[in-house]
Amino acid sequence: MLRILLLSLLTVALAGAAAAQETAKSQSDAEIEKEILKIEGERDQAREKGDNATLNRILADDYFYIGVRGNVRTKANRLDDYEAGVIKVLSVKKDNFMFKVYGDTVLMTGRETSITQYRGKPNDKPRQFTNVYIKLDGRWRLVFHQATTIGEPW
Amino acid sequence: MRRILLISLLTVALPGAARAQGTGRSQSDAKTEEEVLKVEHEKDQAMQKGDLATLTRVYADDLIFVNPRGEVLSKAQRLADVRPGSLDYQDFKREDYTLHVYGNTVVLTGVSKSVLHNHGKLIRTPRQFMQVYVKEGGQWRMVAHHANFISENGLPVPEEK
Numbered sequence: 001m002l003r004i005l006l007l008s009l010l011t012v013a014l015a016g017a018a019a020a021q022e023t024a025k026s027q028s029d030a031e032i033e034k035e036i037l038k039i040e041g042e043r044d045q046a047r048e049k050g051d052n053a054t055l056n057r058i059l060a061d062d063y064f065y066i067g068v069r070g071n072v073r074t075k076a077n078r079l080d081d082y083e084a085g086v087i088k089v090l091s092v093k094k095d096n097f098m099f100k101v102y103g104d105t106v107l108m109t110g111r112e113t114s115i116t117q118y119r120g121k122p123n124d125k126p127r128q129f130t131n132v133y134i135k136l137d138g139r140w141r142l143v144f145h146q147a148t149t150i151g152e153p154w
Numbered sequence: 155m156r157r158i159l160l161i162s163l164l165t166v167a168l169p170g171a172a173r174a175q176g177t178g179r180s181q182s183d184a185k186t187e188e189e190v191l192k193v194e195h196e197k198d199q200a201m202q203k204g205d206l207a208t209l210t211r212v213y214a215d216d217l218i219f220v221n222p223r224g225e226v227l228s229k230a231q232r233l234a235d236v237r238p239g240s241l242d243y244q245d246f247k248r249e250d251y252t253l254h255v256y257g258n259t260v261v262l263t264g265v266s267k268s269v270l271h272n273h274g275k276l277i278r279t280p281r282q283f284m285q286v287y288v289k290e291g292g293q294w295r296m297v298a299h300h301a302n303f304i305s306e307n308g309l310p311v312p313e314e315k
Contacts, residue, residue: 062254064252064254064261064263064284066263066282066284066300066302067302068302069302069303069304069305070280070281070282070302070303070304070305071282071304071305072263072282098218100216100218100297100298102258102259102288102290102297103257103258104256104257104259105256105258105259105286105288107218107286107297107298109218109220109226109298126224127224128220128224128225128226130218130220130284130298130300132261132286132298134256134259136256143254143256143261144254144261144284146220146284146300146302147302148220148222148223148224148300148301148302149224150223150224150225151223151224152222152223152224152303153223154222154223154272154275154277
């Protein structure tokens with residue numbers, strides 16, 4: 001009887017420890033998500049202002065960008081486009097965020113309805129985007145971005 | 155820790171050839187690239203055959219799949235899409251692979267020129283895609299996929315974002 005009682009107590013204790021660990025993990029992921037959202041906010045402000053210094057800090061050196069028409073751009077390409085005023089971000093609006101945290105990797109998806117201009121041509125179509133953030137040398141950096149116009153015909 | 159490797163379709167069939175192109179890469183990253191390309195190849199084979207068992211193994215349970223229409227699919231929705239009769243490949247062709255290795259995460263990009271029927275609709279427009287693989291429990295699993303149609307005119311593509 002005593003053995004059963006001890007086993008029961010042990011089971012409860014272990015379950016409690018597992019729950020505590022799970023909670024700690026969730027809190028940790030929540031903190032990471034908050035950190036990524038902060039950086040994403042800084043990036044959006046930088047896009048609006050054409051602030052290449054901030055973009056240079058956030059984008060990883062091997063940043064890879066796939067635009068809505070399947071165009072591939074590097075970090076240097078993107079910074080040049082902002083520098084030359086080829087791309088302008090008139091207003092930023094994003095929602096429907098989803099995060100997946102895998103250690104030092106964060107997948108972030110969402111919907112963007114920001115108003116942008118490319119060579120004077122405005123775009124306000126809703127886009128679905130995927131961002132990949134990786135912690136490099138202790139800092140979260142954006143290594144990849146892809147956006148797709150929602151509702152494109154097959 | 156950036157590792158990039160441009161790989162042809164031939165390399166997928168012959169993973170050993172990746173070593174020859176990988177000058178400057180660490181052995182560890184080269185091994186990772188080979189492992190991920192092998193899984194990618196298995197996945198591609200499974201997609202052509204409608205082999206749901208293999209896809210279930212390769213796709214992570216929390217897969218985020220964004221198709222060229224901007225629709226976000228879960229693993230279950232994607233598996234339902236791949237079932238024989240829904241997706242029918244007439245020609246399977248993928249190329250221009252690029253791999254970026256970050257420890258237990260690999261970002262793989264490439265171009266798909268496959269011709270297929272998707273729910274009866276013929277699709278032949280090339281797609282630029284990205285996939286994220288994460289090593290979980292000793293296995294590489296695909297946690298994200300995102301694809302866009304590529305503009306057909308071949309000119310520098312206007313960026314709208």
